[in-house]
Amino acid sequence: xxxxxxxxxxxxxxxxxxxxxxxxxxxxxxxxxxxxxxxxxxxxxxxxxxxxxxxxxxxxxxxxxxxxxxxxxxxxxxxxxxxxxxxxxxxxxxxxxxxxxxxxxxxxxxxxxxxxxxxxxxxxxxxxxxxxxxxxxxxxxxxxxxxxxxxxxxxxxxxxxxxxxxxxxxxxxxxxxxxxxxxxxxxxxxxxxxxxxxxxxxxxxxxxx
Amino acid sequence: xxxxxxxxxxxxxxxxxxxxxxxxxxxxxxxxxxxxxxxxxxxxxxxxxxxxxxxxxxxxxxxxxxxxxxxxxxxxxxxxxxxxxxxxxxxxxxxxxxxxxxxxxxxxxxxxxxxxxxxxxxxxxxxxxxxxxxxxxxxxxxxxxxxxxxxxxxxxxxxxxxxxxxxxxxxxxxxxxxxxxxxxxxxxxxxxxxxxxxxxxxxxxxxxx
Numbered sequence: 001x002x003x004x005x006x007x008x009x010x011x012x013x014x015x016x017x018x019x020x021x022x023x024x025x026x027x028x029x030x031x032x033x034x035x036x037x038x039x040x041x042x043x044x045x046x047x048x049x050x051x052x053x054x055x056x057x058x059x060x061x062x063x064x065x066x067x068x069x070x071x072x073x074x075x076x077x078x079x080x081x082x083x084x085x086x087x088x089x090x091x092x093x094x095x096x097x098x099x100x101x102x103x104x105x106x107x108x109x110x111x112x113x114x115x116x117x118x119x120x121x122x123x124x125x126x127x128x129x130x131x132x133x134x135x136x137x138x139x140x141x142x143x144x145x146x147x148x149x150x151x152x153x154x155x156x157x158x159x160x161x162x163x164x165x166x167x168x169x170x171x172x173x174x175x176x177x178x179x180x181x182x183x184x185x186x187x188x189x190x191x192x193x194x195x196x197x198x199x200x201x202x203x204x205x206x207x208x209x
Numbered sequence: 210x211x212x213x214x215x216x217x218x219x220x221x222x223x224x225x226x227x228x229x230x231x232x233x234x235x236x237x238x239x240x241x242x243x244x245x246x247x248x249x250x251x252x253x254x255x256x257x258x259x260x261x262x263x264x265x266x267x268x269x270x271x272x273x274x275x276x277x278x279x280x281x282x283x284x285x286x287x288x289x290x291x292x293x294x295x296x297x298x299x300x301x302x303x304x305x306x307x308x309x310x311x312x313x314x315x316x317x318x319x320x321x322x323x324x325x326x327x328x329x330x331x332x333x334x335x336x337x338x339x340x341x342x343x344x345x346x347x348x349x350x351x352x353x354x355x356x357x358x359x360x361x362x363x364x365x366x367x368x369x370x371x372x373x374x375x376x377x378x379x380x381x382x383x384x385x386x387x388x389x390x391x392x393x394x395x396x397x398x399x400x401x402x403x404x405x406x407x408x409x410x411x412x413x414x415x416x417x418x
Contacts, residue, residue, distance in 0.1 A: 056275070056277065058275075062271075066265070066267075066387065068265065068385055068387040069387050069388070071385075072385070072387070072398065072400055075398075076399075076400070076404075079407070083407070176277055176280075176281070178275065178277040178278050178281070179278070189281065189284075190285075191281055191285070194403045195285070198288070198292070
């Protein structure tokens, strides 16, 4: 096992997430403040977790297949949200398809509006219980963040950008990602919202085997 | 969702664990100090997680079935152990059958030696890489804790005590347990070593829906 960390300036944590993932939601609402306090920048990495699940041979999300675990996960998410002071409403649809907002999110890579857009979409799903895969919601989530939301949405639907999301999802698979959220501190992978703090701390941890 | 907590004097956290579970190991080595600091007593509840998995229709532990997740879980356990200052060595057999020590552990319910015995067995599995289902190891884990280890082992093998373990495992199933460790703070269930602190905090949390 290697524990090397690429020391960039500043260090950058990769945040791999899916808009339909409840624990990704918790991380999306927490990561900027925590990373800022740790002097770490954040690279938001949207991907399609459903594609990964299928490639792993899982027909549905584990929370759907494993009924007992799924029931518990909702209670746990509610408790965690309360602990963190984050709004949370059990959505009427799970998991929500998030192809359209994911395309927009990947178009926004390294754009100043990306993080705010992603958090808007997360709140649509996890607080407002809205269908995030509809243009209406995506436009609302872009409002005030880009000059021309309709144009941004159009760009997100270009073949080149669609390919970008497919490639990013494939990269997630190659990196060994099997769930969301997943964080990378250099080469070190951390899975789950409850490892966010550990992932940020990793940059300051001396290498060990 | 109910959030009622039974306020006993002192409050008592139920710690449901399996000796073959890596995250149960971490909790076993942490719970006494944390619970003590929180003014909470600990009820150690050994059960057979493999029986639960079979009843849930899972042929193997999730970490075995889901290769990617399993590989990650070892790295995660290693990191968590290091964070907590707990020794950890990847065992050569996983999951280890733990029928014999579990019978002894349940015989020790409410006995002063139970916790120390359980921690001894955990260390045999997760530090010394020993076969914990052998009488030799069970006797070693009892040494110095009970007057006559051989007699204790014999009592553990009585029909009445065997039944006790089966009943406790069935109770785990009825309580909705699907993994280990699982904690109960009153009626509130918490799954996973990383929820231990939350479970202890629950006793001081005002009820909410």
